[in-house]
Amino acid sequence: MSVLRISNAVARAGSNQKKEILNRWSEYFEDLFKDERCEKPKIEKNIEGPATLKEEVEAAIKKMKNGKATRPDNIPVEIIKVLDNLEIALTMKLLNAIHHSGTIPEDLC
Numbered sequence: 001m002s003v004l005r006i007s008n009a010v011a012r013a014g015s016n017q018k019k020e021i022l023n024r025w026s027e028y029f030e031d032l033f034k035d036e037r038c039e040k041p042k043i044e045k046n047i048e049g050p051a052t053l054k055e056e057v058e059a060a061i062k063k064m065k066n067g068k069a070t071r072p073d074n075i076p077v078e079i080i081k082v083l084d085n086l087e088i089a090l091t092m093k094l095l096n097a098i099h100h101s102g103t104i105p106e107d108l109c
Helices: 003-012 015-032 054-063 085-101
Strands: none
Touching (some): 054 085
């Protein structure tokens, strides 16, 4: 059902029906985006030791095999393999931040 059709249906509905329709859609989206991931893993804070190098990230990506099932992040290996230099640099920055702080950013959990 398109957004326009839903919008038109809500516009034609009576006051009580509108509330019921909007409540049902609210329930649907809350259920759709419900976060049921498990607890964040514990990461040891590592202030010592070298940062992750670009070459290490590139080597790890090259070792990944195509056609495998996705991990909990649901990102297929084929997508990871097409990262360009900027995206690899951002990935390294994220990995190093997690490594040195010992915490995973909330929006990744």
